[in-house]
Amino acid sequence: MKRYLVQTMGCQMNVHDSRRIEEVLAADGWRPTDEPALADLVVFNTCSVREKAEHKLMSALGTVRGLKEARRGVVIAVAGCVAQQEGERLLQKARFVDVVIGPDHVAELPALVARARGGAAPVARTVFDVHAPAFLDATPSPERLEVSAFVTVMKGCDERCTYCVVPYTRGPERYRPADAIVGEIRAMVEGGVREVTLLGQTVNSWIEPRPGATPADAPPRWSARLARTSEFAALLRRVAREVPDLARLRYTSPHPRHLTDALIEAHAELDVLARHVHLPVQSGSNRVLRRMLRRYTRELYLERVARLREAVPGLTLSTDIIVGFPGETDADLDETLSLVREAGFVAAFAFKYSPRPNTPSRALADDVPEDVKSARLDAVFDAVGATQRAHLASLVGTTQEVLVEGPSRTDPSRWTGRTRRNEIVHVEGADLAGAILDVVIERANDHSLMGRIARTARPAAPPAPHRLRVLA
Numbered sequence: 361m362k363r364y365l366v367q368t369m370g371c372q373m374n375v376h377d378s379r380r381i382e383e384v385l386a387a388d389g390w391r392p393t394d395e396p397a398l399a400d401l402v403v404f405n406t407c408s409v410r411e412k413a414e415h416k417l418m419s420a421l422g423t424v425r426g427l428k429e430a431r432r433g434v435v436i437a438v439a440g441c442v443a444q445q446e447g448e449r450l451l452q453k454a455r456f457v458d459v460v461i462g463p464d465h466v467a468e469l470p471a472l473v474a475r476a477r478g479g480a481a482p483v484a485r486t487v488f489d490v491h492a493p494a495f496l497d498a499t500p501s502p503e504r505l506e507v508s509a510f511v512t513v514m515k516g517c518d519e520r521c522t523y524c525v526v527p528y529t530r531g532p533e534r535y536r537p538a539d540a541i542v543g544e545i546r547a548m549v550e551g552g553v554r555e556v557t558l559l560g561q562t563v564n565s566w567i568e569p570r571p572g573a574t575p576a577d578a579p580p581r582w583s584a585r586l587a588r589t590s591e592f593a594a595l596l597r598r599v600a601r602e603v604p605d606l607a608r609l610r611y612t613s614p615h616p617r618h619l620t621d622a623l624i625e626a627h628a629e630l631d632v633l634a635r636h637v638h639l640p641v642q643s644g645s646n647r648v649l650r651r652m653l654r655r656y657t658r659e660l661y662l663e664r665v666a667r668l669r670e671a672v673p674g675l676t677l678s679t680d681i682i683v684g685f686p687g688e689t690d691a692d693l694d695e696t697l698s699l700v701r702e703a704g705f706v707a708a709f710a711f712k713y714s715p716r717p718n719t720p721s722r723a724l725a726d727d728v729p730e731d732v733k734s735a736r737l738d739a740v741f742d743a744v745g746a747t748q749r750a751h752l753a754s755l756v757g758t759t760q761e762v763l764v765e766g767p768s769r770t771d772p773s774r775w776t777g778r779t780r781r782n783e784i785v786h787v788e789g790a791d792l793a794g795a796i797l798d799v800v801i802e803r804a805n806d807h808s809l810m811g812r813i814a815r816t817a818r819p820a821a822p823p824a825p826h827r828l829r830v831l832a
């Protein structure tokens with residue numbers, strides 16, 4: 361039996377891509393193993409959004425080099441953003457690597473691995489599928505289903521945020537047809553999935569692909585004003601209408617400048633839409649936002665947030681923040697901290713800036729000292745932590761609807777789920793995966809809630825337990 365090991369290094373998008381890699385390998389007769397020593401194929405699915413990605417890949421590759429020396433026929437493959445970025449260069453730097461594939465070439469992996477096993481020379485495939493974009497359907501099966509699943513609606517990015525490597529590793533925006541998106545969601549829900557998250561780099565810039573249509577058709581493309589049409593909102597409405605058994609619908613990550621009135625109206629209208637939006641802001645300073653080329657202002661961001669909250673009272677927000685961008689001053693950081701409080705974020709992914717390969721901000725001096733970046737990062741986490749703790753404490757004594765996602769990783773007697781507003785809730789019970797519960801909140805921790813089951817609104821779904829997403 362041929363055995364593979366996929367090691368995922370990076371973001372949500374990569375976790376999703378790793379699933380597609382596993383599916384194409386399974387369809388070719390491969391079976392998973394967790395043991396590198398038993399693997400006939402090791403795939404590193406890489407991410408280059410954060411610092412030292414290539415360095416991390418090279419040390420990870422070092423750990424499996426011995427496999428090839430110990431056993432003939434072992435194949436080493438590198439996929440994802442570092443593969444796309446480095447291409448042939450990676451084959452020169454690590455001569456024991458057999459296959460390098462960018463994100464658009466996952467479907468070719470089994471054939472390339474078969475060629476490598478047959479003794480073919482190492483190969484790199486990194487050309488974007490711009491003219492005939494392909495999206496791999498998830499392959500629903502009882503073995504694979506989860507309570508909560510991702511569905512890709514678009515790939516690539518037409519923005520050019522000056523710090524971001526994604527446009528260069530994922531290519532221009534390409535959109536998946538609505539029929540395929542809705543079909544995949546329907547198949548997942550029929551198989552037991554309760555919650556779907558629509559996935560894309562700027563997910564709310566989705567438009568229906570049409571012959572001859574390009575992203576530039578959406579007016580006015582580079583304006584700081586809201587740019588997109590209402591097509592993403594129409595897609596949400598169609599999913600709600602055509603897959604009525606879907607319990608919850610989320611999307612990630614939207615770009616603030618495409619948070620149109622139509623999308624806000626969809627939030628007010630559609631019960632299936634989560635009462636939570638992850639809306640990356642990156643900075644609260646207009647000066648820094650301009651240097652980042654984010655194409656919105658602090659005022660526009662807060663105006664959109666206010667409109668969303670007006671449409672959906674109680675909606676929660678999380679965000680992404682970068683500290684220490686070139687030229688960022690203490691005054692800029694104060695603007696970010698005040699925006700954190702004003703927007704009331706209940707969670708944030710915050711990072712210290714580091715220059716990424718090929719990005720425009722490399723031309724700017726990385727002039728914020730490391731210790732200052734660290735202190736600013738702590739200040740952001742403190743501000744968000746204070747908002748989060750106050751928010752969670754305010755929920756003690758209330759009853760919340762919780763979709764149980766899986767067993768707790770830290771306490772096997774507990775199950776973990778989320779509310780519609782994305783608060784993490786732990787409850788005690790047995791075999792609850794996929795259940796929708798009314799939970800009385802009894803205690804607030806720093807990042808989660810503890811509760812008691814008051815009522816089972818929908819019983820547990822039947823997916824295989826070992827495929828469930830396990831939360832901390």
Ligand code: SF4
Pocket residue numbers: 517518519520521524525526527561562615
């Ligand atoms: S919107 Fe900006 S940060 Fe997000 S993927 Fe595109 S370029 Fe990167």
